[in-house]
Amino acid sequence: MVWNPQQYLKFSGHRLRPAIDLLMRIPDFLVRSVADLGAGAGNVTKLLKERWPDAVVVGVEGSSEMVAAGRQAAPAVEWLQQDLGSWQPPQKYDVVYSNAALHWLPDHARLLPSILEKVEPGGILAVQMPRNFAAPSHLLIAETALNGPWRSRLEHLVMPPPVHEPAFYHAVLAPLSKNIDIWETEYLQILEGENPVKEWTKGTWLTRYLDILQGEEKAAFETAYGERVAKAYPRNPAGQTLFPFRRLFMVVQRKG
Numbered sequence: 137m138v139w140n141p142q143q144y145l146k147f148s149g150h151r152l153r154p155a156i157d158l159l160m161r162i163p164d165f166l167v168r169s170v171a172d173l174g175a176g177a178g179n180v181t182k183l184l185k186e187r188w189p190d191a192v193v194v195g196v197e198g199s200s201e202m203v204a205a206g207r208q209a210a211p212a213v214e215w216l217q218q219d220l221g222s223w224q225p226p227q228k229y230d231v232v233y234s235n236a237a238l239h240w241l242p243d244h245a246r247l248l249p250s251i252l253e254k255v256e257p258g259g260i261l262a263v264q265m266p267r268n269f270a271a272p273s274h275l276l277i278a279e280t281a282l283n284g285p286w287r288s289r290l291e292h293l294v295m296p297p298p299v300h301e302p303a304f305y306h307a308v309l310a311p312l313s314k315n316i317d318i319w320e321t322e323y324l325q326i327l328e329g330e331n332p333v334k335e336w337t338k339g340t341w342l343t344r345y346l347d348i349l350q351g352e353e354k355a356a357f358e359t360a361y362g363e364r365v366a367k368a369y370p371r372n373p374a375g376q377t378l379f380p381f382r383r384l385f386m387v388v389q390r391k392g
């Protein structure tokens with residue numbers, strides 16, 4: 137999938153808030169090394185470097201477009217263009233942080249323990265993932281994909297939600313951790329502009345579908361989804377669109 141940093145950053149305020157909420161839940165301790173997994177355009181990685189200025193901070197990111205944006209936004213960070221599915225660093229980190237990225241990777245029962253192994257004993261794994269996949273914003277992408285001339289090319293993208301219930305992550309990580317804190321927050325996001333929920337998903341989940349289509353068909357798919365999602369999230373009398381968005385957080389201290 138090709139990431140467009142400009143489209144993603146259209147809602148940077150709303151997307152930044154959970155990243156900061158997660159960062160603020162990491163306790164103070166001596167931090168010498170930090171890895172930011174799926175570091176994106178670097179605006180969050182920069183905050184990690186600001187919190188721990190003496191630490192070596194590395195942004196691990198698969199997209200070359202995002203790495204280029206990240207290098208500009210956070211030049212004091214080391215950038216590594218690397219798929220997280222095959223990331224095997226030679227060292228462990230005091231803090232492994234990941235905001236809004238691990239839902240792109242499968243098999244969380246295996247993935248999360250394998251990432252926790254890259255944390256120093258006593259160090260912290262901090263993760264935030266969206267868990268809004270049962271909301272109209274996301275369900276209507278699948279509905280549009282399965283109800284149009286593009287179905288045969290898009291149906292393989294329709295999959296069960298990639299992020300599980302909080303108790304799933306507790307069961308997987310509690311035996312490996314000294315302390316574990318898992319919670320969810322639903323933000324009532326107040327968006328402005330024309331069909332902003334479509335613009336929101338166009339920066340993330342919708343992109344995989346649009347990437348496959350071309351020309352008029354791509355435009356027709358976007359219009360069909362846009363009509364559905366505009367009905368599901370109508371504007372209020374003040375012209376605003378309320379977009380509730382649920383996110384899952386965990387802060388895990390590794391045993392040892």
Ligand SMILES: C[S@@+](CC[C@H](N)C(=O)[O-])C[C@H]1O[C@@H](n2cnc3c(N)ncnc32)[C@H](O)[C@@H]1O
Pocket residue numbers: 139151155173174175176177178179180196197198199202218219220221234235236237240241340
């Ligand atoms: C929604 S963005 C979040 C970026 C950043 N963490 C933030 O909070 O702004 C998700 C990022 O994860 C990256 N990503 C997704 N799957 C990946 C993978 N398998 N390996 C490396 N990076 C990945 C994407 O390229 C994208 O930059």
